Amino acid sequence: MQMYSSLKHxxxxxxxxxxxxxxxxxxxxxxxxxxxxxxxxxxPHDCNLCPPNMCKGMIVERIQVSMAKEGKKRMxxxxxxxxxxxxxxxxxxxxxxxxxxxxxINENRTLVKAGVHEWKNWSTFFYN
Numbered sequence: 159m160q161m162y163s164s165l166k167h168x169x170x171x172x173x174x175x176x177x178x179x180x181x182x183x184x185x186x187x188x189x190x191x192x193x194x195x196x197x198x199x200x201x202p203h204d205c206n207l208c209p210p211n212m213c214k215g216m217i218v219e220r221i222q223v224s225m226a227k228e229g230k231k232r233m234x235x236x237x238x239x240x241x242x243x244x245x246x247x248x249x250x251x252x253x254x255x256x257x258x259x260x261x262x263i264n265e266n267r268t269l270v271k272a273g274v275h276e277w278k279n280w281s282t283f284f285y286n
């Protein structure tokens with residue numbers, strides 16, 4: 159919900175073909191309820207880098223297969239947490255500066271095969 163709202167608010171929601179995140183809703187009492195992306199009891203994955211409810215590397219692979227069918231070759235992945243490290247092994251990655259994923263990459267740049275370009279906050283994209 160927050161991702162959709164933020165992108166729509168700044169007028170760039172249409173720049174993204176899809177957004178993969180844990181679904182959420184506001185309950186009757188006005189509280190935000192977050193649900194898992196997948197039922198990890200029924201559909202576990204073997205990735206030890208990702209949380210049990212979502213392997214972002216698997217999501218990226220699915221998107222890349224779809225992109226290849228459309229003749230598209232590259233994608234850019236933005237992330238800031240340790241759970242974003244798995245998909246950062248792909249083409250081009252933009253870890254958020256001074257966040258866990260950026261810190262991990264900077265401890266050992268050889269961990270990531272992708273081109274690394276850091277970002278600090280949303281204004282990095284809109285005002286530079």
